[in-house]
Amino acid sequence: MSSSAGALAHHFANIHQQRTAARLGMWIFLLTEVMFFGGAIATYCIYRTLHPYVFEAAGRELSKPLGTLNTVVLITSSLTMALSVVAAHSGNRRRLLGWLAATMGLGLVFLGVKAIEWYTEYAHHRVPGLNFTPDELGPTAELFFACYFALTSLHALHMIIGLAVMGVLVRLAYQGRLGPERFIPVEVTGLYWHFVDIVWIFLFPLLYLL
Amino acid sequence: MKMSAIEPRTDYLNAGYSVRSWLLTQDHKRIALLYLLAITCMFFIGGAAAVLFRLDLMTPDADLVQSETYNKLFTMHGVIMVFFFLIPSIPAVLGNFLLPLMIGARDLAFPKLNLLSWYVFIAGGAFTIWAIVHGGVDTGWTFYTPYTSTYSNTHVMSTALGVFIVGFSSILTALNFLVTIHTMRAPGLTWFRLPLFVWTMYATSLVIMLGTPVLSIVIFLVALERGLGFGIFDPALGGDPLLFQHLFWFYSHPAVYIMVLPAMGVISELVTCFARKRVFGYHFIVLASLGIAVLGFLVWGHHMFVSGQSVYAGMVFSILSFLVAVPSAIKVFNWTATLYGGQIGYETPMLYALGFVGLFTIGGLTGLFLATTAVDVHVHDTYFVVAHFHYIMVGGAVMAYLGGIHYWWPKITGRMYPEWWARLSALMIFVGFNLTFFPQFILGYLGMPRRYHVYPEEFQMLNVLSSAGASILGVGYLLPMAYFTWSLWYSPLAGDNPWGATGLEWQTTSPPPTENFPVIPTVVTEPYDYETNSDQTITVRRQGEFAHE
Amino acid sequence: MSAHAHQQHDATGHHDEAGSVKLYVTIFVALLVLTAATVAASNVPLGRWHIPVAISIAVIKALLVLLFFMHLLGGSRLQWLVVAAAGCFATIFVSLIGADYASRDWYLPPPAPLEQQIWQPAEIPPSAPADKP
Numbered sequence: 001m002s003s004s005a006g007a008l009a010h011h012f013a014n015i016h017q018q019r020t021a022a023r024l025g026m027w028i029f030l031l032t033e034v035m036f037f038g039g040a041i042a043t044y045c046i047y048r049t050l051h052p053y054v055f056e057a058a059g060r061e062l063s064k065p066l067g068t069l070n071t072v073v074l075i076t077s078s079l080t081m082a083l084s085v086v087a088a089h090s091g092n093r094r095r096l097l098g099w100l101a102a103t104m105g106l107g108l109v110f111l112g113v114k115a116i117e118w119y120t121e122y123a124h125h126r127v128p129g130l131n132f133t134p135d136e137l138g139p140t141a142e143l144f145f146a147c148y149f150a151l152t153s154l155h156a157l158h159m160i161i162g163l164a165v166m167g168v169l170v171r172l173a174y175q176g177r178l179g180p181e182r183f184i185p186v187e188v189t190g191l192y193w194h195f196v197d198i199v200w201i202f203l204f205p206l207l208y209l210l
Numbered sequence: 211m212k213m214s215a216i217e218p219r220t221d222y223l224n225a226g227y228s229v230r231s232w233l234l235t236q237d238h239k240r241i242a243l244l245y246l247l248a249i250t251c252m253f254f255i256g257g258a259a260a261v262l263f264r265l266d267l268m269t270p271d272a273d274l275v276q277s278e279t280y281n282k283l284f285t286m287h288g289v290i291m292v293f294f295f296l297i298p299s300i301p302a303v304l305g306n307f308l309l310p311l312m313i314g315a316r317d318l319a320f321p322k323l324n325l326l327s328w329y330v331f332i333a334g335g336a337f338t339i340w341a342i343v344h345g346g347v348d349t350g351w352t353f354y355t356p357y358t359s360t361y362s363n364t365h366v367m368s369t370a371l372g373v374f375i376v377g378f379s380s381i382l383t384a385l386n387f388l389v390t391i392h393t394m395r396a397p398g399l400t401w402f403r404l405p406l407f408v409w410t411m412y413a414t415s416l417v418i419m420l421g422t423p424v425l426s427i428v429i430f431l432v433a434l435e436r437g438l439g440f441g442i443f444d445p446a447l448g449g450d451p452l453l454f455q456h457l458f459w460f461y462s463h464p465a466v467y468i469m470v471l472p473a474m475g476v477i478s479e480l481v482t483c484f485a486r487k488r489v490f491g492y493h494f495i496v497l498a499s500l501g502i503a504v505l506g507f508l509v510w511g512h513h514m515f516v517s518g519q520s521v522y523a524g525m526v527f528s529i530l531s532f533l534v535a536v537p538s539a540i541k542v543f544n545w546t547a548t549l550y551g552g553q554i555g556y557e558t559p560m561l562y563a564l565g566f567v568g569l570f571t572i573g574g575l576t577g578l579f580l581a582t583t584a585v586d587v588h589v590h591d592t593y594f595v596v597a598h599f600h601y602i603m604v605g606g607a608v609m610a611y612l613g614g615i616h617y618w619w620p621k622i623t624g625r626m627y628p629e630w631w632a633r634l635s636a637l638m639i640f641v642g643f644n645l646t647f648f649p650q651f652i653l654g655y656l657g658m659p660r661r662y663h664v665y666p667e668e669f670q671m672l673n674v675l676s677s678a679g680a681s682i683l684g685v686g687y688l689l690p691m692a693y694f695t696w697s698l699w700y701s702p703l704a705g706d707n708p709w710g711a712t713g714l715e716w717q718t719t720s721p722p723p724t725e726n727f728p729v730i731p732t733v734v735t736e737p738y739d740y741e742t743n744s745d746q747t748i749t750v751r752r753q754g755e756f757a758h759e
Numbered sequence: 760m761s762a763h764a765h766q767q768h769d770a771t772g773h774h775d776e777a778g779s780v781k782l783y784v785t786i787f788v789a790l791l792v793l794t795a796a797t798v799a800a801s802n803v804p805l806g807r808w809h810i811p812v813a814i815s816i817a818v819i820k821a822l823l824v825l826l827f828f829m830h831l832l833g834g835s836r837l838q839w840l841v842v843a844a845a846g847c848f849a850t851i852f853v854s855l856i857g858a859d860y861a862s863r864d865w866y867l868p869p870p871a872p873l874e875q876q877i878w879q880p881a882e883i884p885p886s887a888p889a890d891k892p
Contacts, residue, residue: 011316021319021393027841028385032423034845039427039457042853046860051448071794079787082828090776129439140448146440194828198821205813209801420848456856507851521866523859
């Protein structure tokens with residue numbers, strides 16, 4: 001039902017201009033996201049350099065298996081997202097819906113595992129400002145956990161936003177409003193989702209492994 | 211390129227009169243006017259705070275307000291003027307209005323996003339105003355930790371939230387501008403045929419995109435510390451308050467260029483139009499704009515010379531800060547060279563432009579004093595710094611903003627402004643500004659610290675001068691409010707191109723139709739072709755106007 | 760020039776569907792292998808090489824996602840420009856902040872002579888009254 005003419009907004013000269021604009025818009029938005037996470041990650045890295053031993057020891061309290069599992073889950077969701085873009089391009093509605101649902105499912109699994117980890121840290125009195133109790137690592141461990149919660153919660157927030165956008169995409173796809181003429185929404189959401197994946201690719205070794 | 215076949219009088223202003231047609235508009239021109247209203251309100255709120263503490267500083271003692279109130283007043287002045295007036299002023303009002311017109315587009319690339327950015331701005335403003343109404347905030351606009359995160363008992367959270375939110379507004383606007391400039395230029399409008407204003411919008415947007423997210427993250431971290439007790443900048447846990455300053459100034463120093471780059475763009479347009487001459491060194495001005503945008507990110511450490519920052523980092527930041535003077539000076543030389551041999555007219559926009567060049571030069575050169583580490587130790591956190599950045603922000607950005615509003619007022623509203631009153635206000639602003647801030651250079655050099663409520667008696671004379679200047683400045687700002695409003699109903703119609711200016715925005719009707727151009731123009735010439743394509747009507751109009759006066 | 764690039768870009772999804780699925784799966788497998796590698800490396804006693812190894816693997820993984828999943832490879836020059844800008848400014852940001860922290864203790868003032876290290880109250884001239892005149 002969506003033709004090239006219907007997908008074209010009034011102020012663009014042609015559909016190519018519109019698609020270029022949408023893609024470029026998302027890339028530039030991701031540029032701001034790089035600086036946003038860059039600020040947080042830089043904060044963490046500087047503190048890690050200032051307090052290497054405490055941060056290393058505190059990092060070992062995180063669950064490496066769960067972190068690895070989440071990395072795998074998120075990489076897989078990136079794959080399914082890329083496959084939904086392919087399905088959108090070729091106009092295969094059922095496959096598009098399927099891959100989008102799979103991506104959302106994997107995103108939810110990631111958040112679920114994250115919630116388990118957070119709960120474990122809560123149970124171990126490791127949440128700053130709420131129940132943090134210093135042990136033999138001293139007060140600086142609290143700094144590590146402050147950074148950890150700030151970074152992972154920001155990342156989780158971005159995932160939730162991505163899931164919400166994908167919910168809209170599923171709705172649009174279900175109504176048949178996405179297709180070979182109108183695949184840009186899927187494509188830019190894909191860019192965003194892959195970026196969120198890249199952030200985690202850096203957070204995982206920084207927080208869990210080093 | 212002639213726009214002769216236009217059905218008369220269907221323009222963006224009379225395309226609909228309902229409140230809905232304004233509040234839900236996706237027309238960049240209407241959104242620009244929404245911004246104009248919003249930031250004008252903000253300007254007068256911020257200005258009112260300045261009036262109050264300038265009054266209080268007439269005497270050495272705390273006469274008018276208590277010290278706590280005084281702290282809240284200068285904080286409110288800083289927060290509102292920086293985040294809610296200066297940063298959005300030229301981009302969100304003039305940029306929004308003019309960018310699509312100047313590049314021959316029908317709208318910005320993402321009109322809905324544009325409208326959203328205005329609502330985000332209003333939401334951020336609402337939080338900040340709420341904080342002010344409920345008792346204010348006393349941290350200074352810089353929100354330094356640990357005072358902000360731990361000790362201040364005022365409404366830090368809602369103010370910071372307001373600033374956080376308004377950051378998204380400028381990100382959305384900048385995103386829109388970058389995409390629009392890249393993808394929607396009219397046929398034939400190559401990069402080096404773009405008007406200089408568009409180039410500065412490009413450079414500004416770049417700075418906004420790269421800098422604002424860092425402000426967002428640092429406010430987020432401070433909010434975590436203050437609201438949830440996360441202790442990220444808490445020295446007791448091994449955190450470093452100086453890291454806050456690094457992150458803060460990584461945005462807030464480039465923010466100065468967010469304010470002054472658009473101003474430079476406006477001035478480039480004004481100077482070349484009222485000198486009736488091709489702009490001197492177009493390519494150099496373009497490269498200088500981009501150079502300022504990039505170099506602006508390398509210098510933030512000069513705000514931290516007397517903090518615990520490493521002296522070696524201080525040296526690097528000092529050298530890099532000197533480098534920014536190069537592209538800025540290139541621009542000043544180019545404007546001056548444009549004037550040379552020009553057929554200069556002293557219409558109001560040009561008065562503002564000339565004022566800008568002088569005041570910006572003073573502001574820029576005193577910046578070199580501050581970039582020198584040894585001198586900075588003496589004048590750091592004194593009124594010298596206050597005077598310096600007001601010469602850039604008020605003498606530079608606000609003068610250019612007002613000059614631009616006067617210049618494009620005929621295009622925005624279709625009517626002229628009253629020239630005599632406008633020249634009077636331009637003169638008052640120039641005189642009032644210098645009287646307000648020049649004494650502050652001396653005060654600072656003599657050692658009066660900024661943000662102090664009481665001061666030794668020997669500083670009173672200069673403070674009284676400054677306050678007297680502020681009152682002239684205040685009247686100078688109120689006058690345009692009055693005559694612009696008056697002009698909406700009573701001024702003569704302006705015609706499509708009252709200045710005989712080049713540029714696509716002058717080739718459509720005044721006010722422009724909703725779709726900007728009936729037919730998208732094709733560009734075949736360089737932007738400031740005042741010599742080969744000389745329009746003599748401006749000379750005739752000038753003579754007629756003086757006879758009238 | 761950029762329109763041409765985008766026509767190519769648009770086409771990537773259209774024509775070679777089976778080919779791109781195959782490519783994505785290959786990249787996915789590579790990402791899994793690299794994840795395993797980085798976890799394995801964290802269990803090996805590498806000493807001070809832990810950080811460089813982990814960061815290098817992360818950069819490679821990020822590049823794979825960027826180049827293939829996000830189609831930077833075959834994307835327009837503009838997309839490369841945006842990525843380059845992100846890399847460039849993030850580097851400026853981190854390295855200048857890092858420069859401060861790295862060089863903070865390079866210069867420590869030499870210890871003052873002993874008599875100056877002992878705090879002494881400043882001499883108050885008897886003529887000046889303590890409060891305002």
